[in-house]
Amino acid sequence: MSFYDHFKQFNWDDISMSIYAKxxxxxxxxxxxxKRDLEDFKALISPAAEPYxxxxxxxxxxxxxxxxxxxxxxYIPLYLSNLCANACTYCGFSMENxxxxxxxxxxxxxxxxxxxxxxKFDNVLLVTGEHETKVGMKYFREMVPMIxxxxxxxxxxxQPLDQDEYAELKSLxxxxxMVYQETYHPSTYAEHHLRGNKMDFRYRLETPDRLAxxxxxxxxxxxxxxxxxxxxxxFFAAAHLDYLERTYWQSRYSISFPRLRPCAGNAPTSGLQPxxxxxxxxxxxxxxxxxxxxxxxxxxxxxxxxxxxxxxxxPLGITSMSAASKTQPGGYATEEVELEQFEISDxxxxxxxxxxxxxKGFDPVWRDWHSVYSG
Amino acid sequence: xxxxxxxxxxxxxxxxxxxxxxxxxxLMAEAIQVSGSQLATMALKRVDVNDQQDDILQPLIHAGxxxxxxxxxxxxxxxxxxxxxxxxEALGTNWVKLEIHPDPKxxxxxxxxxxxxxxxxxxxxxxxxxxxxxxPVLCKRxxxxxxxxxxxxxxxxxxxxGIVSHDFLEIIIDQANVxxxxxAGIGAPSHAARAMEMGADAVLVNTAIAAASDPVAMAKAFKxxxxxxxxxxxxxxxxxVSHAVASSPLTAFLDDL
Numbered sequence: 001m002s003f004y005d006h007f008k009q010f011n012w013d014d015i016s017m018s019i020y021a022k023x024x025x026x027x028x029x030x031x032x033x034x035k036r037d038l039e040d041f042k043a044l045i046s047p048a049a050e051p052y053x054x055x056x057x058x059x060x061x062x063x064x065x066x067x068x069x070x071x072x073x074x075y076i077p078l079y080l081s082n083l084c085a086n087a088c089t090y091c092g093f094s095m096e097n098x099x100x101x102x103x104x105x106x107x108x109x110x111x112x113x114x115x116x117x118x119x120k121f122d123n124v125l126l127v128t129g130e131h132e133t134k135v136g137m138k139y140f141r142e143m144v145p146m147i148x149x150x151x152x153x154x155x156x157x158x159q160p161l162d163q164d165e166y167a168e169l170k171s172l173x174x175x176x177x178m179v180y181q182e183t184y185h186p187s188t189y190a191e192h193h194l195r196g197n198k199m200d201f202r203y204r205l206e207t208p209d210r211l212a213x214x215x216x217x218x219x220x221x222x223x224x225x226x227x228x229x230x231x232x233x234x235f236f237a238a239a240h241l242d243y244l245e246r247t248y249w250q251s252r253y254s255i256s257f258p259r260l261r262p263c264a265g266n267a268p269t270s271g272l273q274p275x276x277x278x279x280x281x282x283x284x285x286x287x288x289x290x291x292x293x294x295x296x297x298x299x300x301x302x303x304x305x306x307x308x309x310x311x312x313x314x315p316l317g318i319t320s321m322s323a324a325s326k327t328q329p330g331g332y333a334t335e336e337v338e339l340e341q342f343e344i345s346d347x348x349x350x351x352x353x354x355x356x357x358x359x360k361g362f363d364p365v366w367r368d369w370h371s372v373y374s375g
Numbered sequence: 376x377x378x379x380x381x382x383x384x385x386x387x388x389x390x391x392x393x394x395x396x397x398x399x400x401x402l403m404a405e406a407i408q409v410s411g412s413q414l415a416t417m418a419l420k421r422v423d424v425n426d427q428q429d430d431i432l433q434p435l436i437h438a439g440x441x442x443x444x445x446x447x448x449x450x451x452x453x454x455x456x457x458x459x460x461x462x463x464e465a466l467g468t469n470w471v472k473l474e475i476h477p478d479p480k481x482x483x484x485x486x487x488x489x490x491x492x493x494x495x496x497x498x499x500x501x502x503x504x505x506x507x508x509x510x511p512v513l514c515k516r517x518x519x520x521x522x523x524x525x526x527x528x529x530x531x532x533x534x535x536x537g538i539v540s541h542d543f544l545e546i547i548i549d550q551a552n553v554x555x556x557x558x559a560g561i562g563a564p565s566h567a568a569r570a571m572e573m574g575a576d577a578v579l580v581n582t583a584i585a586a587a588s589d590p591v592a593m594a595k596a597f598k599x600x601x602x603x604x605x606x607x608x609x610x611x612x613x614x615x616v617s618h619a620v621a622s623s624p625l626t627a628f629l630d631d632l
């Protein structure tokens with residue numbers, strides 16, 4: 001049994017239609033309930049909920065304060081390599097892009113660690129492209145223990161791995177893994193993943209099951225908004241969360257909602273236009289809907305979004321933010337911009353994001369873990 | 376009002392506080408000071424134990440509040456014991472609030488791991504205050520392995536639902552030979568007062584103060600509620616009757632026999 005078996009019961013078109021069929025009455029009923037289910041979630045992300053956005057935001061704000069208090073966790077991505085054997089239409093690291101490839105060695109990683117430590121971060125997200133031989137388990141075995149020595153909380157956003165590999169990485173100090181399905185629509189998924197291991201929809205879909213079975217503390221899921229009709233794709237992410245929480249009650253979960261952004265490259269696939277455009281207002285609606293659906297889930301917002309949007313959406317349900325991100329390997333220790341996975345919208349320093357968080361009346365949390373609980 | 380004694384320490388205030396969820400550390404420190412609390416708990420995972428200038432530790436140490444490091448984040452006895460040892464070494468206190476929740480959604484305490492960790496920590500000389508369910512048998516077992524107090528929950532942590540475990544807390548308080556501190560779920564001063572009227576020895580409040588619009592004023596409200604509830608308990612509440620008492624005694628006939 002895995003989410004794949006559960007997933008098969010859902011029909012994309014039926015779900016899509018039922019979301020669009022939701023009425024103001026359904027939204028009002030969802031808002032009035034103390035605990036909300038997937039049908040309520042559909043109502044809350046439907047067009048019928050748009051006039052209720054202010055009410056949703058107020059509820060989302062207060063549920064988030066009750067659970068997470070007046071705090072905001074901070075993390076930073078650490079890009080280790082842009083080597084990639086996948087061809088994905090939306091990503092700057094796609095193998096078809098003719099760009100300078102780089103994988104950091106131990107000395108270079110050490111320099112990045114020092115630069116990150118100077119910014120106060122204690123929660124770091126390791127990111128790589130997918131390259132089994134050069135950036136696979138052998139590389140992770142070498143880098144994870146070294147990086148973990150300097151950070152209490154270590155997350156990863158790399159290619160999906162096997163359960164025993166996750167268990168091994170956990171023993172080396174890995175705490176969290178982000179693995180976004182990109183889209184839950186199988187044929188759209190196939191259109192965007194043209195070559196490489198990432199073509200395997202099912203293996204990716206079952207990754208959170210393997211993570212939970214390996215005992216990884218936190219599992220991050222989500223869809224890349226823009227590849228498919230966003231409401232239905234985000235419904236699937238919510239259904240995925242619901243399945244995971246019921247099946248693996250000892251794991252912690254987070255959801256991300258990256259919106260498709262322009263990326264580098266001169267491959268024929270560059271300049272991908274989103275199939276489904278999500279407005280700022282709709283992203284706020286989605287954030288509030290996730291919170292109203294699940295008061296405990298962590299909601300994470302990256303620097304893909306603009307400073308103005310981030311500053312204003314911060315109190316409405318978000319629990320963690322990245323700051324000062326550089327998406328090219330070696331980007332913290334060296335200034336030169338080589339190649340980015342995607343463009344950063346919020347280019348402020350960690351210190352100025354920290355100041356902004358305080359000015360909004362929140363306590364920036366750099367550290368919320370002790371490595372004694374890892375492994 | 377009588378003093379509360381736990382382990383080797385005496386407390387005038389029966390309100391224990393938490394340090395999480397405040398919008399900044401100055402507000403946290405002010406709220407705790409106004410609450411009159413003499414014992415505040417902090418998560419080992421949130422403090423930098425090697426830094427005496429730490430945002431959370433420094434104002435508490437400065438205000439002379441006793442530190443109660445907690446093991447929040449521990450999923451099993453092994454993690455919790457390790458965390459307690461680290462906290463003792465770094466903070467110089469052998470007090471520990473033992474929290475083990477394998478479930479990150481509702482943060483329910485694991486009774487089996489908690490009992491195992493409590494037993495070991497007591498053996499290692501810790502003053503152990505375990506956070507646990509309002510389970511009367513578990514509380515007796517924790518007392519038997521040497522815990523200095525028990526901290527049963529009033530309601531799910533962070534829920535602000537009040538004393539929903541009332542009937543079980545009554546049994547725990549009735550049976551206990553160690554102080555009973557009602558922890559978790561207290562959302563309003565009236566809930567705290569109710570716990571104190573029932574005879575709880577103290578309450579621990581965090582979310583209800585930290586997430587209030589005015590945490591400092593709320594801290595004061597809790598201080599007053601806890602004092603008033605304790606005073607009422609010590610004064611002896613008049614018994615309640617749910618029906619009218621018959622005016623002619625039912626047993627008067629015995630006098631005629």
